[in-house]
Amino acid sequence: MxxxxxxxxxxxxxxxxxxxxxxxxxxxxxxxxxxxxxxxxxxxxxxxxxxxxxxxxxxxxxxxxxxxxxxxxxxxxxxxxxxxxxxxLYPVIMAIVHWGDIHMADERGRPLLHEHKLCGKLFDPVMVCSECNEPLSAKDVHVRPGPGSTAERQVLPQSQLRQAG
Missing domain, CATH: 1.10.10.10 (Winged helix-like DNA-binding domain superfamily/Winged helix DNA-binding domain)
Structure with a gap:
């Protein structure tokens, strides 16, 4: 690349x-x-x-x-x-903010707090499945080639392709 x-x-x-x-x-x-x-x-x-x-x-x-x-x-x-x-791009930025709040904040804590206007509560962003609304982590997801994938460059190693199919 x-x-x-x-x-x-x-x-x-x-x-x-x-x-x-x-x-x-x-x-x-x-x-x-x-x-x-x-x-x-x-x-x-x-x-x-x-x-x-x-x-x-x-x-x-x-x-x-x-x-x-x-x-x-x-x-x-x-x-x-x-x-x-x-x-x-908001979810992307919020994911970076959340990671920084957890792993990079100093002893003073988070530099900014995020409040949901609708309920008035402070929140942490979470990623959920668009179909069942359950929280997602990397361990909860399988990846397989999509319609935009090409034969010349497979998205996954062959061993994982067999598991995904």
Missing amino acids: KWTTLEEEQCSVARTVAVIGDRWSLLILRDCFLRVRRFDDFQARLGITRHLLSDRLKKFVRYGVLRRVPYQDSPKRYEYILTQRGLE
Whole structure:
């Protein structure tokens, strides 16, 4: 695999990494979910160079994760708003937040708490089966080739393919 052609791989992880797979992209997404929208605000919060920030924002717009919306005419300035595609990255970001809260928090504890607006309770994100709503862990899942798989590159080692079939 080459870093520059990840988006062409027959692997959903590789294709996603092509869009969000670097530290600046993940931190920009974090800030988007914290409702940061303007270039100068991203730059001030992140300490990222203008060139890198511009590059990452253009990439997110190109992939349909953000849309660029003018908020000022003279001079022309834009906000970056999460699209539906971008909003669907929320579980990914929350999974990273949760892992960090468990494994990387210091003695002071979690830096941010997440409250569900509907019930008013603090929560931890959990992954559940879309069919039965039971919690999922890696041990609870079997993987098998899907319709997007090709014969040239099998998703699983042959020993696991026999077990999945």
